[in-house]
Amino acid sequence: MDIDIPRDFAVDADDQVQSPLFRVPLEVRRTIYELAFREQPFDGGNYVKGISEESFIVNESQDHQDPTEDTPVFDGSLPNWLRPGCTARWKTETALLRTCQLVHNEASSLLVSKVLHRCYQGYGPGVSPSLYIQRLTDAQRSHVHRLHLFTQVRDFDRHGSWLRQQLKPVAESLQHLTITLRDLGDAPETRMLLNPYQTGEAKVQAMYQFMEKSQRGEELNIPPSSWAGTFAFLPALKTLTMELEDHEGRENELEALAQWATTWKFPLGGDQFMTSKTAASSRAWRRPRPQYQGSFQGPYTPPWIITWTVQWHAPSSRTTANSGASQEKSIPTPTETGNETHIPRPAYDPRMGGLNSIFSGASDESIRELIAWGVL
Structure with a gap:
């Protein structure tokens, strides 16, 4: 696997050591993701x-x-x-x-x-x-x-x-x-x-x-x-x-x-x-x-x-x-600007032309509400 995701570009996240998925090597996880x-x-x-x-x-x-x-x-x-x-x-x-x-x-x-x-x-x-x-x-x-x-x-x-x-x-x-x-x-x-x-x-x-x-x-x-x-x-x-x-x-x-x-x-x-x-x-x-x-x-x-x-x-x-x-660059993840958190658009689907057209124009607040409702 020739993909390297620099951690410097990623948002901080818990180590998730309680999950069996994160107790296996990264190469194995990437195979699972594929x-x-x-x-x-x-x-x-x-x-x-x-x-x-x-x-x-x-x-x-x-x-x-x-x-x-x-x-x-x-x-x-x-x-x-x-x-x-x-x-x-x-x-x-x-x-x-x-x-x-x-x-x-x-x-x-x-x-x-x-x-x-x-x-x-x-x-x-x-x-x-x-x-x-x-x-x-x-x-x-x-x-x-x-x-x-x-x-x-x-x-x-x-x-x-x-x-x-x-x-x-x-x-x-x-x-x-x-x-x-x-x-x-x-x-x-x-x-x-x-x-x-x-x-x-x-x-x-x-x-x-x-x-x-x-x-x-x-x-x-x-x-x-x-x-x-x-x-x-x-x-x-x-x-x-x-x-x-x-x-x-x-x-x-x-x-x-x-x-x-x-x-x-x-x-x-x-x-x-x-x-x-x-x-x-x-x-x-x-x-x-x-x-x-x-x-x-x-x-x-x-x-x-x-x-x-x-x-x-x-x-x-x-x-x-x-x-x-x-060289690989990480895809942006949620970041904070001032008091506002910018959430990346979900449901990436290359067959539908990049980000899912239903949500690509939605505001961050709308995305939060959809997540809260369990839609995303």
Whole structure:
């Protein structure tokens, strides 16, 4: 466990030696906290009524020829951002933080650092990274370690500085970043194009020219102003995962792009680079068939969506060299200013956009009353 909560930042609390929990080592307590903070799906929290993970066909092999009759049928319309792993809202229970001050001191930063923060640029059940991060306090941002960004190539690749601007508030703390470049079906004739060696929107001819240069073993330089130059500004980053998606029928082009991506080396400053150490992997998935065909002549079967996953790792020496840039800070706990005690907002829920929106605007007096009534 690499989380260190300085006691200097925590409010004084009783030692709680009468509790069995505080008679075990801190490392064991942190493991308990992690288990307590594990994400769980909301009961009945599906984005679309009746949809579930079982509504999608997922195939981890290269054989995507399942019979049409085996494809689940859904009676209704589905937003095109629904996908395996994105069918229902998730929550993180935070009642443990309100049991006592000592638990809050030890566990509050762990909650923010262990949860996977999900952001959606364009279409999706959540908001963009910039809006999502704005809802967090400065101290909470300093504990954001894991972030998953869902976006599209047309948004992601058009302006090289876009990604850097979105991640800037959590740049010092972010350790694990996943970027899913989604296929949303709104431009089926447009194939997946991505080129880290040029700024602006990727073009087919230029991309293939750089592919050929890579195959010849030429040394290629990534412009600092491109999207691929962003990772040098994330001093704590350990892993980068990219998911590249496209429709069936373009499997060969997508596979070629994924295999080329394993050769990319993202500069981290000095002579260090983030590199891919494992082979790219693929899977395919398909949405359920709609019950009503509309203008389609005959049965309509949604196309397979092919997803290739590539992962890069920073050298272990980079973590040591930049350890000062991402040192942990404690999340604020109740403090006194004059005669007034400021109570931190309860019910932190990253799926609801930071602090629970119901209480985020409440006054300290209102929070005290809710606590007195047993609501919090």
